[in-house]
Amino acid sequence: MSTTAPEPVGTLAVALAHANRLLRSNPSLAEAQAREILAVAPNHPGGALTLGLALAQLGRNQDASHALKRAAELDPKSAVAWRALAEQFTILDDASAADAASAQAIRASVNNPRLMDAANALCEGKLAIAERLLRAYLGEAPTDVAAIRMLAEVGARLGRFEDSERLLQRCLELAPGFAAARHNYALVLHRQSKAELAIAQIDLLLAEDPQNASFRLLKAAALARVGEYEAAIAIYKGILSEQPDNARAWLSVGHAHKTAGQTSESVAAYAKCIEIAPNFGEAYWSLANMKTYQFDKKAAAAMQAQLSRRDISPEDRFHLHYALGKVFEDRAEYQRSFKHYSEGARLRRAGLSYNADETSALTRQHTAFFSRAFFAAHAGHGARHADPIFIVGLPRSGSTLLEQILASHSCVEGTMELPDILMLAKEIGGGRARGGAYPEALAGMSAEELRKLGERYIAQTRVQRKTAKPCFIDKMPNNFQHIGLIQLILPNAKIIDARRHPMGVCFSAFKQHFARGQSFSYDLTDLGRYYADYVALMAHFDDVLPGRILRVHYEDVVASPEREVRRMLDYCGLVFEPGCLDFHANPRAVRTASSEQVRQPLYADAVGHWRKYETWLGPLRAALGPTLDSYRDTQPMG
Numbered sequence: 001m002s003t004t005a006p007e008p009v010g011t012l013a014v015a016l017a018h019a020n021r022l023l024r025s026n027p028s029l030a031e032a033q034a035r036e037i038l039a040v041a042p043n044h045p046g047g048a049l050t051l052g053l054a055l056a057q058l059g060r061n062q063d064a065s066h067a068l069k070r071a072a073e074l075d076p077k078s079a080v081a082w083r084a085l086a087e088q089f090t091i092l093d094d095a096s097a098a099d100a101a102s103a104q105a106i107r108a109s110v111n112n113p114r115l116m117d118a119a120n121a122l123c124e125g126k127l128a129i130a131e132r133l134l135r136a137y138l139g140e141a142p143t144d145v146a147a148i149r150m151l152a153e154v155g156a157r158l159g160r161f162e163d164s165e166r167l168l169q170r171c172l173e174l175a176p177g178f179a180a181a182r183h184n185y186a187l188v189l190h191r192q193s194k195a196e197l198a199i200a201q202i203d204l205l206l207a208e209d210p211q212n213a214s215f216r217l218l219k220a221a222a223l224a225r226v227g228e229y230e231a232a233i234a235i236y237k238g239i240l241s242e243q244p245d246n247a248r249a250w251l252s253v254g255h256a257h258k259t260a261g262q263t264s265e266s267v268a269a270y271a272k273c274i275e276i277a278p279n280f281g282e283a284y285w286s287l288a289n290m291k292t293y294q295f296d297k298k299a300a301a302a303m304q305a306q307l308s309r310r311d312i313s314p315e316d317r318f319h320l321h322y323a324l325g326k327v328f329e330d331r332a333e334y335q336r337s338f339k340h341y342s343e344g345a346r347l348r349r350a351g352l353s354y355n356a357d358e359t360s361a362l363t364r365q366h367t368a369f370f371s372r373a374f375f376a377a378h379a380g381h382g383a384r385h386a387d388p389i390f391i392v393g394l395p396r397s398g399s400t401l402l403e404q405i406l407a408s409h410s411c412v413e414g415t416m417e418l419p420d421i422l423m424l425a426k427e428i429g430g431g432r433a434r435g436g437a438y439p440e441a442l443a444g445m446s447a448e449e450l451r452k453l454g455e456r457y458i459a460q461t462r463v464q465r466k467t468a469k470p471c472f473i474d475k476m477p478n479n480f481q482h483i484g485l486i487q488l489i490l491p492n493a494k495i496i497d498a499r500r501h502p503m504g505v506c507f508s509a510f511k512q513h514f515a516r517g518q519s520f521s522y523d524l525t526d527l528g529r530y531y532a533d534y535v536a537l538m539a540h541f542d543d544v545l546p547g548r549i550l551r552v553h554y555e556d557v558v559a560s561p562e563r564e565v566r567r568m569l570d571y572c573g574l575v576f577e578p579g580c581l582d583f584h585a586n587p588r589a590v591r592t593a594s595s596e597q598v599r600q601p602l603y604a605d606a607v608g609h610w611r612k613y614e615t616w617l618g619p620l621r622a623a624l625g626p627t628l629d630s631y632r633d634t635q636p637m638g
Contacts, residue, residue, distance in 0.1 A: 012037055016046045023050070024211075027057035045075035052081070056088060059213065059243025062277065064088050072104065079108035083180065087214040090187070091248055094315075099157055102184075106150055115147055122154060130154050145175045149184065156188055162427060164188045179205060186218060193419045195225040196463055213239055213246075220252065226463050227416075229260040247277040254286060267293065278302065279312045281319030285513060288326035300327045318347035322513045329511075334612045341511040342616070345522040354519035356529045362481070363533040369439050370484035372544045378488055381447040383454025386492040388461075389473045389572060390421075392480035393498035394534060395518055396508035398554035402498050403475045404583040405557075405565055411574055415464040417476040420457050424489075425482050439484055454489035471572065478517070480534060483541050487548070494572050497538055500554040502531050502628050506620055507610040528623025535627050558607055 019033035031054040037047035052068035055061075068085040072078060082105035089098035100123070107119035114137055121130035134151040141147065148171040155164035168185040171178060182205055189198035202219040209215065220235040236253035240246060254269030267290070273283035284303055287293045295303075303320050306312060312320075321344030328337035389406065391399045407414030429437025442450075465472055477498075479486065486493060500508075506528060509521040520530040541549060550571040557564045565580045610617070621628060 012041060012044065012047075016044075016050060019047075019050045019054070023053055023057060027054045030054040031058065043074055045071055045078065045081075048074055049078065049081050049084075052088075053084060056084060056213070057243075059239065059246025059249060061088050061091050061246065061248050065092060072101075076104070077108050079105050082108050091214055091217055093248075099153075103153060103157075105180075106146075106153060110146065112144075112146070115150070118147075118150060122150060122157075127154050127157055143174055145171045145178055145181065148174070149178070149181045152181075152184060152188070156184070156191075161188050161192045165192070179208065183215070186215075190218060190222055190225070192423060193225060195222040198222045211242075213243065213249075217249065217252065220256075224256050224259070227466060229256050232256050233260075245276050247273045247280055247283070250276065251280070251283055251286065254283075258286075258290065263290070266290070274302075279306050279309065279316050281306070281312070281316035281323070284323040285319040288323040289513075294330050295323075295327050300324065303327070314347055314351070318344040319513065320344075321347065322511070325511055332612075335616075338613050338616045344513065345510060348513060349522035352519045352522065354522075354526060356520065356526045359520065359530055359533050363537050366439060366481070366484060366537060367540045369443075370487075370541070370544060374443075375487060375544060378447075378450070380491075381450045382487075382489045382491045383451050383458065384492055385454065385458050385490060386494075387458070387471050388490060388493040389471055390479055390486060390493060390495045391473060391475045391477075391498055392483070392495060393477050394500070394505050394509060394531060395477050395514065395521070396512060397477070397498040397500040397505045398552075398557065399475055399477055399498040401554070401557065401583075402496060402552060402568065403473050405580050406473055406568060406572070408579045408583040409569065409574055409577050410579070411470050412572075413465055413467050413469040413472040415461070415472055415474065418461055418464065418474045419476065420460050421474070421476065421479050421482050421486065424453060424457065425485055428485075442485065442488060445488075450488050457489065471574075480538060483537075483545075483549070487545060495549045496568065496571070497549050497551045498554065499551055501608075501610070502528075502535075502624050502631055503614075503617065503620065504554075504606070504608070504610045506531055506624070507613060507617060508606075510620075524617065524620040525623045528620045528625075528627075532624060532627040555607055 015033060015037050019030045019037070022030035022033065031051060034047050034051035034054055037044055038051065041047065048067055048071035052064050052066075052071050055064035055067055058064075065085060065088040068081055068088060071081040072085055075081060082101050086098045086101035086105055089095075089101055103119075103122045107116075107123050110116055110119045115134075118130045118133040118137065121127070121133065131151065131154045134147055134154065138144065138147050138151065148167050152164040152167035152171065155161070155167060165185070165188050168181055168188060171181045172185060175181065182201055186198045186201040186205065189195075189201065199219060199222050202215055202222065205215045206212065206219070216235050216239055220232040223229075223232040223235070233253055233256050236249050236256065239249045240253065243249065250269050250273040254266045254273065257263075257266035257269060267287065270283050270287045273280055273286075277283070284295075284299075287295070303324050307317065307320050307324075321340045325337050325341035325344060328334070328340065331337075389412065391402055393399055403414050406412045425438050428439075429441040445453075461472070461474065480497065483495060486495065506524070509518065510524060510527055512521065514521065520526045538549070538551075550568065552564060552568060561581060566576050569576055569580065
């Protein structure tokens with residue numbers, strides 16, 4: 001409780017009004033007043049709501065989410081409670097919980113009986129029913145902004161972000177002051193990596209509510225997405241000056257410092273996060289994920305103590321397992337290490353819906369569709385730009401090392417794992433949400449349409465380019481699934497396949513928790529099958545596009561760096577520069593898990609490291625099958 005006692009009050013209503021007046025000026029005192037109310041009336045919805053809002057103002061997001069959830073349970077018709085809860089879940093990076101709370105907020109705010117059935121369906125996750133009801137209603141009332149926003153929510157939940165974007169755009173044309181819809185719009189733009197557009201919308205929100213922490217955190221995240229790290233860090237520091245116990249903000253500023261190469265600042269931020277929230281598994285994992293950081297015995301014991309608790313979240317639990325996997329790996333206690341990596345992966349896999357059969361089917365589909373005859377018929381199509389250099393492969397294949405080497409050349413700019421090719425494929429008709437029309441939909445596109453897609457890619461990625469260098473790198477590993485699209489829209493782009501020993505790269509991915517995507521990586525059998533599909537697809541493109549793709553083996557780079565650097569530069573049409581061999585001295589921001597590793601000179605420790613865990617990798621070896629046998633094994637056996 002606050003050291004300043006709340007003023008004496010006569011009734012709960014007066015006390016609540018007093019607490020609400022304090023929310024902006026003195027949230028600590030508002031918290032104390034709300035707790036006084038709840039001490040007298042534990043089920044008072046207004047007291048729970050005010051407590052949640054005060055905790056949110058103080059940046060105690062986890063506590064705020066618990067209080068707001070209680071407020072919403074006590075008063076399910078409180079749109080304010082549900083909206084505030086959705087904001088807290090957004091800050092906590094729990095997208096599914098945020099979506100669910102947002103749906104409840106919409107239902108709570110609906111007064112039109114005709115929309116109630118759609119709102120109920122949305123809350124129950126019956127998205128097809130909600131969509132049908134809303135489209136029927138909007139056919140009769142096309143300017144009802146509440147219904148338009150609800151339909152946009154359905155689109156976003158289905159992953160149809162471009163549809164959601166268009167609906168929210170229309171909603172705001174009709175009602176420019178609809179702040180909840182504008183926040184949804186900014187989030188949808190951000191989820192599509194349209195950072196500049198998202199920032200413009202967030203700025204409009206901040207003009208009306210400049211102290212809103214949710215808006216400020218979203219802006220900082222969007223700035224980081226386009227490489228404006230110092231601006232993002234300034235926002236995080238501003239929030240932390242007001243909310244020094246905001247663990248999520250400490251984590252975010254730690255990420256920004258890490259990417260910018262400010263290692264000591266990053267470590268300090270993560271440590272502060274743990275000090276504030278000792279159960280915050282992601283903070284421990286963030287330290288482990290620096291790869292070069294080593295925990296002391298006290299930190300390891302603290303993590304194990306947290307794991308023994310029953311009340312921590314599944315997310316905290318699997319992050320702690322991954323961090324402890326790294327602890328015992330550094331101690332060469334490989335059996336204990338694997339146990340933690342395996343348990344972390346099991347918990348993470350439980351929340352995902354990845355299907356290896358679908359990946360195999362897509363591989364067969366692309367192999368059948370992208371034939372030599374097809375590419376011959378489309379020769380000369382696409383945009384003529386030669387500046388992109390795509391580095392593809394599996395995560396943890398050494399792709400960040402290749403990026404850092406090339407980005408150390410005076411003519412090449414490194415960016416990040418850009419989502420633009422994946423977004424174009426989805427827009428054309430990829431995924432179950434659009435009936436799986438991709439890649440077949442490409443057959444019906446004209447030369448002009450393909451050229452425009454290439455131009456769009458160049459235009460959309462320009463925000464990531466901070467220099468006038470003639471070439472830039474797109475290091476999204478999953479782009480290997482879209483080489484056919486890249487060839488059609490950007491036939492002069494370079495494509496480098498970063499290849500690493502199957503057991504080495506798969507196990508390295510298995511012990512890595514990825515912030516998002518890479519759902520195949522949390523099961524050894526899924527990993528082996530994914531790698532085999534990747535190799536099969538790349539072999540197909542080698543056959544139908546001979547000489548188009550340069551393959552670079554991680555083991556060769558470690559063994560003969562100058563030879564491999566010269567080979568890459570020759571392929572890219574660039575003259576050799578010695579600076580490419582001193583890549584570790586490049587101060588550029590690096591936005592992957594390997595950021596600290598590529599700031600060191602080459603070392604061979606990672607080559608063959610998987611053999612320390614070979615005893616437990618039987619399912620991976622079995623799933624790889626002939627793909628493993630055919631790999632050119634250049635690694636030492638010891």
